[in-house]
Amino acid sequence: MSSERLFSLRNRWFATAAGVTALIAVASATVGFVWLPLLQPTAGFAGLWDAICSAAGLVRAVPVAEPVVQANYKTTNVNLSSKVPGNSSAISIGRGATLAMQCTMCHGARGLSEADSPNLAGQYALAIFKQLQDYKSGARISAIMGPRVVTLTDQDMHDLAAYYAYLPRLPAYHPATARPTPRIVESGAPMRNIAPCASCHGSIDYKGGSPWLEGESPVYLMTQLNAFASGARHNDISQQMRNIARGMSPAEIEAAALYYASQP
Amino acid sequence: MLHSRRLILAHFWLAFAGFGVALILGEWQMFIRSPLSAWIGNPEWYYRSVTAHGTAMAYVFPTLVAMGFGYAITEAALKRPLIGGNWAWAGFALVAAGTVTAVIPVSLGLASVLYTFYPPMIGSPFYYIGVVLVVAGSWIWVALMSVNLYTWKRANPDTPVPLAMFANVAGSYLWAWTAVGAAIELLFQILPAALGLTTTIDAGLARVFFSWTLHAIVYFWLMPTYIAYYTIIPRAIGGRLFSDPMARISFALFLVVAMPIGVHHLFADPQVGAGFKFMHSVFTALVALPTLLTVFTICASVEIAGRLRGGKGVFGWITALPWRNPMMLAVTFSFVMLGFGGAGGLINMSYQLDASIHNTQWITGHFHLIFGGAIVIMYFAIAYDLWPHLTGKALDSFRMMRIQLWSWFVGMIVLTFPWHYVGILGMPRRMAFYDYTDPAIAPQAVSVIASVIGGAILVVSGALFVAVLVRGHMAVRVEPGEYRFSVAAHQPARVPAALNGFGLWVSLMLALTVINYGFPIVHLMSLRNTSVPVVWIGAPR
Ligand code: HEM
Ligand SMILES: [Cu+2]
Numbered sequence: 001m002s003s004e005r006l007f008s009l010r011n012r013w014f015a016t017a018a019g020v021t022a023l024i025a026v027a028s029a030t031v032g033f034v035w036l037p038l039l040q041p042t043a044g045f046a047g048l049w050d051a052i053c054s055a056a057g058l059v060r061a062v063p064v065a066e067p068v069v070q071a072n073y074k075t076t077n078v079n080l081s082s083k084v085p086g087n088s089s090a091i092s093i094g095r096g097a098t099l100a101m102q103c104t105m106c107h108g109a110r111g112l113s114e115a116d117s118p119n120l121a122g123q124y125a126l127a128i129f130k131q132l133q134d135y136k137s138g139a140r141i142s143a144i145m146g147p148r149v150v151t152l153t154d155q156d157m158h159d160l161a162a163y164y165a166y167l168p169r170l171p172a173y174h175p176a177t178a179r180p181t182p183r184i185v186e187s188g189a190p191m192r193n194i195a196p197c198a199s200c201h202g203s204i205d206y207k208g209g210s211p212w213l214e215g216e217s218p219v220y221l222m223t224q225l226n227a228f229a230s231g232a233r234h235n236d237i238s239q240q241m242r243n244i245a246r247g248m249s250p251a252e253i254e255a256a257a258l259y260y261a262s263q264p
Numbered sequence: 265m266l267h268s269r270r271l272i273l274a275h276f277w278l279a280f281a282g283f284g285v286a287l288i289l290g291e292w293q294m295f296i297r298s299p300l301s302a303w304i305g306n307p308e309w310y311y312r313s314v315t316a317h318g319t320a321m322a323y324v325f326p327t328l329v330a331m332g333f334g335y336a337i338t339e340a341a342l343k344r345p346l347i348g349g350n351w352a353w354a355g356f357a358l359v360a361a362g363t364v365t366a367v368i369p370v371s372l373g374l375a376s377v378l379y380t381f382y383p384p385m386i387g388s389p390f391y392y393i394g395v396v397l398v399v400a401g402s403w404i405w406v407a408l409m410s411v412n413l414y415t416w417k418r419a420n421p422d423t424p425v426p427l428a429m430f431a432n433v434a435g436s437y438l439w440a441w442t443a444v445g446a447a448i449e450l451l452f453q454i455l456p457a458a459l460g461l462t463t464t465i466d467a468g469l470a471r472v473f474f475s476w477t478l479h480a481i482v483y484f485w486l487m488p489t490y491i492a493y494y495t496i497i498p499r500a501i502g503g504r505l506f507s508d509p510m511a512r513i514s515f516a517l518f519l520v521v522a523m524p525i526g527v528h529h530l531f532a533d534p535q536v537g538a539g540f541k542f543m544h545s546v547f548t549a550l551v552a553l554p555t556l557l558t559v560f561t562i563c564a565s566v567e568i569a570g571r572l573r574g575g576k577g578v579f580g581w582i583t584a585l586p587w588r589n590p591m592m593l594a595v596t597f598s599f600v601m602l603g604f605g606g607a608g609g610l611i612n613m614s615y616q617l618d619a620s621i622h623n624t625q626w627i628t629g630h631f632h633l634i635f636g637g638a639i640v641i642m643y644f645a646i647a648y649d650l651w652p653h654l655t656g657k658a659l660d661s662f663r664m665m666r667i668q669l670w671s672w673f674v675g676m677i678v679l680t681f682p683w684h685y686v687g688i689l690g691m692p693r694r695m696a697f698y699d700y701t702d703p704a705i706a707p708q709a710v711s712v713i714a715s716v717i718g719g720a721i722l723v724v725s726g727a728l729f730v731a732v733l734v735r736g737h738m739a740v741r742v743e744p745g746e747y748r749f750s751v752a753a754h755q756p757a758r759v760p761a762a763l764n765g766f767g768l769w770v771s772l773m774l775a776l777t778v779i780n781y782g783f784p785i786v787h788l789m790s791l792r793n794t795s796v797p798v799v800w801i802g803a804p805r
Contacts, residue, residue, distance in 0.1 A: 004761040006768055013762030021520065021772050024546065025779055032542030056783060057537025059791070081463075081797060186305055190695065191702045196307075204306055 096163025122169030275332025318379030358401030366394025435487030445476025503569025626687025679718030
């Protein structure tokens, strides 16, 4: 037993086990890398080697015949990351406060709008920065905001974002009674592939780039949701809001908007 | 005679404590997402619970059972005290410390990433550190099993290694190698991100590493069960093991083919080539071989018992079996569940059929039936069988044991059959909320309620199990005698070198790992720009 040499071709256990294993490996590799790929006439392999590379998982160029689909409208240029929008030093906030003088007539003296323009006080810096970039590039279209951002530099946008993010959020609108959380906000609609609003916009979870919605004007919120649904607003990355708004019923849009507007 | 009784009891009790808590969490999960409960409003609670349930059930519980049982086998089979008792306690301490380290961030909601880690989600580093400690503790066990075996072999060069020890060490080697995949993922990909050293992660590569662990970990869970089939059951029901070499071949085959097949968990992943998926699929099919060998050998062994008890004719031996013996019940239930679970597994392993049940509740139904059912019911049997030898007291609540085993079997069937069914209807797994008011899924409500009832039966059964063991500690003192394993019908005096050691099988296991995983891993590592930003879980919001 202990004298028996195991790793020798003369040992029939070794020979059989190694032989059968190798045989299965070679046979399954032949089927998986050669035979099955070549059975697919539509795959358009240039030859045997091409088929093997494809089965091995090598990245292959898109066939020339298939053009890459491009959107026929302007999409956002902003790449969200933890490094955007950069630092929010006191100097940056101070510069932002000065620049914001041009904005007060619509967005309010301290970022809280009296009209139906969106509140900016306490909005996430990332969200403000991204929206300003999108207005400038034309990814988000607004006859009012478009002309006001053409002269803003990246640094100006950082500073404005830092300033508005720094301002305290205030409940702009105080309803007499608090509303119960609508179903769509709390649990979404799984069967329509709608994630809960609260899983991106805060309260359950917050995902970078999603704006703060609480206390916003209901008219503004509804306008934006309808604009996402119709595609008139299309600056959201990978259609994350358009896909949601398209599946919402008018009643759900109204309920969500009224709910967020009534929150402090 | 077992010497390290306190060591083994410590392993079992920590295992069963974790199991008990996780069992209640499981039933809570089933309940709150059923139509019987109003929606809890925040899915985070659900994922927090699933992370705790999965981590306890998949990592802590089976690892501790395998370790404790492994120490018991070492002493009982080699008939000498364990070498390295202090190391064994150190391993236990690591597992216990790791469990606590992992559970704290999970219960605070700082690591609701599920037990499969799911990068690019990244939670608190302490969760992963805890898991690493659990694995490190179990690696001490692996080393001890190896040391004990080789010391014994040197002292007994001409005696075959006892089957129980052979199987036990096979399980430990399988675990040692298969845990490497997840360890690489944790140490080189996830922990750097969790500690803030990197902000991106190659999730595709991480999933390949995890798949390296994910299949064979199932066979590691299964090892104590298979050891019990071969080395406890025939003795406990008064039979003989049909074939000793057949048993060794099965365990050797598990070493070779359980490991390089994990890509069957990535059939839907785009980063692995179809050729490799096919190869893994073929080797997955081969893993049925040792299981079929086992089913055959054990059925034959049971038949021997029936005939020794005077059973005659084609079916007469079945009625002659000791049906009031808990061990007989356990193995029967285990086989029935293994049969159904195995049939479901054939669907999972087929590249095309898998597409229809991928990531549905079918999968959770499947592994609860196999793991929670066929495997865990034998853990109960192992505990029942060993308990008198560990406590020195009688374990004679046989009626309670029978009720416990019956209720576990019935509960598991009631839990998992409807679970499979809703999976076929397309109900996704790992979702916290189902809107049963939607007409499209309203008919599934009934099935989910059935599963809730099955889960409740299992909770009762789990409580009974603990009660039987506690009563065992309070019973009268007895002299349990020597702990024995089954004797084969033809107990071999010599076995071929191949079946007396692991050199050949471990070499094949390593070679197949290189063949089946080498290229995909090297290729993915060589690709640029495949990392994605990490998603922090439990980050301040
Ligand atoms: C009362 C009995 C049990 C019930 C009601 C139960 C229920 C559940 C539920 C609802 C899930 C989540 C599935 C999903 O999110 O799609 C789950 C996951 C899981 N369960 Fe159980 N379970 C029970 C017992 C067990 C047992 C005995 C084991 C193993 C020993 C086990 C192991 C697991 C594992 C590994 C997961 C995976 C977690 C994940 O998907 O991340 N469970 N269980
Ligand atoms: Cu698997």
